[in-house]
Amino acid sequence: MNPNRRFKDEIYDQFSRIGKAVSSPKRLELLDILCQGERTVENLANETSLTIANTSQHLQVLKNSRLVEQEKKGLYVVYRPAPMVCEFFLSMRKVAENRIAEIEQIKNRFLEGKKGMESIDRDALIKRIQKEEVTILDVRPPEEFRAGHIKGAVSVPLKELGLMLTKLPKNKEIVAYCRGPYCVLSVEAVQLLNEKGYHAVRLEEGVQDWRAMGLPVASGE
Amino acid sequence: MNPNRRFKDEIYDQFSRIGKAVSSPKRLELLDILCQGERTVENLANETSLTIANTSQHLQVLKNSRLVEQEKKGLYVVYRPAPMVCEFFLSMRKVAENRIAEIEQIKNRFLEGKKGMESIDRDALIKRIQKEEVTILDVRPPEEFRAGHIKGAVSVPLKELGLMLTKLPKNKEIVAYCRGPYCVLSVEAVQLLNEKGYHAVRLEEGVQDWRAMGLPVASGE
DNA sequence: TTACTATTCAATTAATCGCTTGAATAATAG
DNA sequence: CTATTATTCAAGCGATTAATTGAATAGTAA
Known part of the structure; x- marks a missing residue:
């Protein structure tokens, strides 16, 4: 394949990592909560009604796409949003609110x-x-x-x-x-x-x- | 299920429509091109090395998540980004550039x-x-x-x-x-x-x- | 009408994703 | 040391998705 095409494909593949991270409603809910302050896995699982294992899995997707950071504190693992991520989340929310009429209806x-x-x-x-x-x-x-x-x-x-x-x-x-x-x-x-x-x-x-x-x-x- | 949980789920489902739309590298490439100005399907297919049918399919995903708008002009269908979408795309690119080290490496x-x-x-x-x-x-x-x-x-x-x-x-x-x-x-x-x-x-x-x-x-x- | 072009639809296949389950790991307390 | 707690890993199932193919539709021109 021509090298320019290869370059483009590689770049958009990387961009899509961010998109994939925010393509799941549960991960969006987790991000939204994390933007209020750091949390443990258990804590997040309780707020979202997900199982612990499932929560952990979603958090790892978010971590692999670099949207959250993790830190071990004693027995707990604390997650927090990476810099800029909350601004990005707000920008996404703004597009959704403005473009998707269903949101206003649901509210x-x-x-x-x-x-x-x-x-x-x-x-x-x-x-x-x-x-x-x-x-x-x-x-x-x-x-x-x-x-x-x-x-x-x-x-x-x-x-x-x-x-x-x-x-x-x-x-x-x-x-x-x-x-x-x-x-x-x-x-x-x-x-x-x-x-x-x-x-x-x-x-x-x-x-x-x-x-x-x-x-x-x-x-x- | 409790009505608050139902409400939250519905809202995050709607938000995720935006995320799903930008979770595919090819759709990101299409969006990026569209942000330079409106295009026909054929035109976009040529630039992205996708088949026409596949391009059309991706454009419909973007349309259903309200990120692009379409207008029939004679024999052609012209697509363009919806308002705010290019700003959102830039904000996503910014997060990707700042958080994903691979992008700098690829460049x-x-x-x-x-x-x-x-x-x-x-x-x-x-x-x-x-x-x-x-x-x-x-x-x-x-x-x-x-x-x-x-x-x-x-x-x-x-x-x-x-x-x-x-x-x-x-x-x-x-x-x-x-x-x-x-x-x-x-x-x-x-x-x-x-x-x-x-x-x-x-x-x-x-x-x-x-x-x-x-x-x-x-x-x- | 017929021929032609641009786009979309519908059916299929392979790959990926979300969630569950149960076991494994790591840090702490007794 | 053993027991406990928080988290992660690994395997498996059903559902969703991307891309391909060929047929169908809609607009234009002769």
């Missing part, structure tokens, strides 16, 4: 089931922050809050929301967020809060989106 | 075979444009030049380069470019020019990269 159908659920986006939240007082709630697990959160947000993991209710102000509006537009933690949080008489709304964006917009993100406690 | 091995081949990047070219006079040559087929080219470049398709040699200035440096870092048209052009006594170098970036940097791009003749 609407899901949210219709949750009556009274109000979602706001980044712009609307920024306006409210300036105009009136709002409490921003990060309802993800505490490790994810520590790894990075919207500046000014308070960590109230969904699991502890029930216990923390009394500490929240009833007169202020509450904005809850989690991992992004397709994460349901904030959906459940807002439902619970509204049932209990608070005025809560859901922020669509996650920390990654917030950061990508150039908005302030903090980490640690 | 180096290929260019080693072409002795005396000098490549420069955008920054180096900009400096030379300011300091000394250079002639910028777009060696892609004329339709691609018309669809968009680096401002100030002259269209000299590789196929006609042999005939146009006399019209090129021997004392000025010549910078040839084509579709991007992995396109070989400019490699062949620079080889020919250097053999004939010109001082020619290859620009790595293509028009897409140029545009993505915010640098001036023109279209038409």
Whole structure:
């Protein structure tokens, strides 16, 4: 075969390694979670309802295409996204949201089931922050809050929301967020809060989106 | 199954449609070409050394994942990339280049075979444009030049380069470019020019990269 | 109408992929 | 040392995919 053709084929073969890595829904889910912070295999398996062996296998596909890195910490193996990968994931999500009409439909159908659920986006939240007082709630697990959160947000993991209710102000509006537009933690949080008489709304964006917009993100406690 | 899990699965299934589309080397090659401008099926089949039927099949995969759009023009069907797709492709290429070491190796091995081949990047070219006079040559087929080219470049398709040699200035440096870092048209052009006594170098970036940097791009003749 | 061209469809084959299962490995604790 | 825990490996099954081939469709021209 002519050497130019060979060269091209080799190059596109390499490019396709990235594509193959993100061609499986389960691997996308794993990547999405990893972009919130590093995780062990067991941890990822629990969140995705995959078996441990299957999770490990998917993680190795991601590792072989260089989208994640792994580090052994004692008895555990911790995985984290490689640099640039989360930006790439966001860019892929953006194309999907803009081009695939089914995504909007699936989201609407899901949210219709949750009556009274109000979602706001980044712009609307920024306006409210300036105009009136709002409490921003990060309802993800505490490790994810520590790894990075919207500046000014308070960590109230969904699991502890029930216990923390009394500490929240009833007169202020509450904005809850989690991992992004397709994460349901904030959906459940807002439902619970509204049932209990608070005025809560859901922020669509996650920390990654917030950061990508150039908005302030903090980490640690 | 619990409705939250169902929702997540449906969403990631949709996201993976984009991933599946870019998981095949041949489809990536097709996308890369399409990002230079619209094409007919036959046209694409010729450039990729695929059969017509196979090309058509791949294009339909791309269409079903909404990455390309199609339009019937008389006897031909013309395909073009959907909005945002070329940006996404660039973002994927960037991850691949930065994460997959093999790509650099393949490129180096290929260019080693072409002795005396000098490549420069955008920054180096900009400096030379300011300091000394250079002639910028777009060696892609004329339709691609018309669809968009680096401002100030002259269209000299590789196929006609042999005939146009006399019209090129021997004392000025010549910078040839084509579709991007992995396109070989400019490699062949620079080889020919250097053999004939010109001082020619290859620009790595293509028009897409140029545009993505915010640098001036023109279209038409 | 008929002939011709560009593209798509349909059926087939070989290769690859996702997931499961059970065994193997590696680090730690007693 | 043995037992325990987290992860990976290896084999196997069914489903999906890429590429080939030949037939079918759609638009154009005589």
